[in-house]
Amino acid sequence: MQEFSPIKEGKVREVYDNGDSLIIVATDRISAFDVILKNKVTKKGAILTQMSKFWFDFTSDIIPNHMITTDVKEMPEFFQNDRFDGNSMMCRKLEMLPIECIVRGYITGSGWASYKENGTVCGIKLPEGLKESEKLPEPIYTPSTKADIGLHDENISFERSIEVLEEKFPGKGLEYATKIKDATIALYKKCADYALSKGIIIADTKFEFGLDENGNVVIGDEMLTPDSSRFWPLEGYEAGKGQPSFDKQFVRDWLKANPESDYLLPDEVVNKTIDKYKEAFALLTGKDFE
Ligand SMILES: Nc1ncnc2c1ncn2[C@@H]1O[C@H](COP(=O)(O)OP(=O)(O)O)[C@@H](O)[C@H]1O
Numbered sequence: 129m130q131e132f133s134p135i136k137e138g139k140v141r142e143v144y145d146n147g148d149s150l151i152i153v154a155t156d157r158i159s160a161f162d163v164i165l166k167n168k169v170t171k172k173g174a175i176l177t178q179m180s181k182f183w184f185d186f187t188s189d190i191i192p193n194h195m196i197t198t199d200v201k202e203m204p205e206f207f208q209n210d211r212f213d214g215n216s217m218m219c220r221k222l223e224m225l226p227i228e229c230i231v232r233g234y235i236t237g238s239g240w241a242s243y244k245e246n247g248t249v250c251g252i253k254l255p256e257g258l259k260e261s262e263k264l265p266e267p268i269y270t271p272s273t274k275a276d277i278g279l280h281d282e283n284i285s286f287e288r289s290i291e292v293l294e295e296k297f298p299g300k301g302l303e304y305a306t307k308i309k310d311a312t313i314a315l316y317k318k319c320a321d322y323a324l325s326k327g328i329i330i331a332d333t334k335f336e337f338g339l340d341e342n343g344n345v346v347i348g349d350e351m352l353t354p355d356s357s358r359f360w361p362l363e364g365y366e367a368g369k370g371q372p373s374f375d376k377q378f379v380r381d382w383l384k385a386n387p388e389s390d391y392l393l394p395d396e397v398v399n400k401t402i403d404k405y406k407e408a409f410a411l412l413t414g415k416d417f418e
């Protein structure tokens with residue numbers, strides 16, 4: 129049997145090279161306040177992988193995606209066991225575009241901080257009088273470039289994203305920048321409207337795109353998981369204050385109340401968190417996570 133070892137190990141995900149394809153594995157690791165916790169959240173990886181699969185299927189009319197399969201029986205033998213079953217996605221290998229495509233439908237986090245200071249978010253002027261967590265009149269596109277390890281991603285303007293892409297793909301900067309901007313907004317609108325009808329606010333999210341072997345722009349990475357997005361419960365939503373995270377609310381509350389814990393959570397908090405991921409999955413897909 130061919131052995132595989134990850135070509136990349138992120139905080140939460142592992143990536144394996146399989147020739148023309150990649151196998152992206154979501155682990156059960158969870159981070160909060162930018163730290164990996166000592167506990168594993170059982171099935172989190174599988175739930176998030178199946179959520180990405182749901183969104184890729186849901187949006188294939190808008191743009192092609194990199195997903196080949198999440199069925200380990202279609203992957204090399206090495207992956208055909210419990211460690212990879214359900215939490216792995218085999219994907220077409222893309223040439224990734226060096227832009228993080230962020231879209232915000234609500235004003236929160238760093239966007240809220242910047243708006244309070246000068247009325248703009250990433251250089252985009254917003255109407256006066258917005259409250260914290262308020263829905264924006266229209267979703268805004270606020271791209272960033274991936275910084276080198278250890279540095280924060282850098283927010284850039286749409287015009288700068290054209291230049292960044294033009295440097296790497298001469299003659300194609302405007303075309304690619306426009307395509308990924310338009311796709312980002314269209315994907316967000318369709319999915320956020322749908323999620324809202326199921327009781328979940330997707331306040332903002334990040335997409336990554338790449339080029340396939342024919343030069344088509346394809347969406348890659350993970351899609352609209354709570355790890356790449358801010359999910360808020362619709363129930364209890366009210367502008368004028370910060371909103372609780374749909375999935376990490378118990379984790380963050382407990383960590384704040386227990387600063388000495390050294391990031392080891394009690395079972396009760398972990399179990400409640402597992403239930404929140406299952407609940408999000410069931411609300412969005414209409415199916416129980418078995
Ligand atoms: N289809 C794909 N082809 C090539 N690279 C991909 C594809 N989908 C996602 N990626 C890349 O795989 C990596 C996943 O790593 P990740 O765990 O998110 O860590 P990080 O975002 O910190 O680099 C990212 O660099 C992402 O751009």
Ligand SMILES: [Mg+2]
Nearest residue numbers: 138336349350
């Ligand atoms: Mg990433």
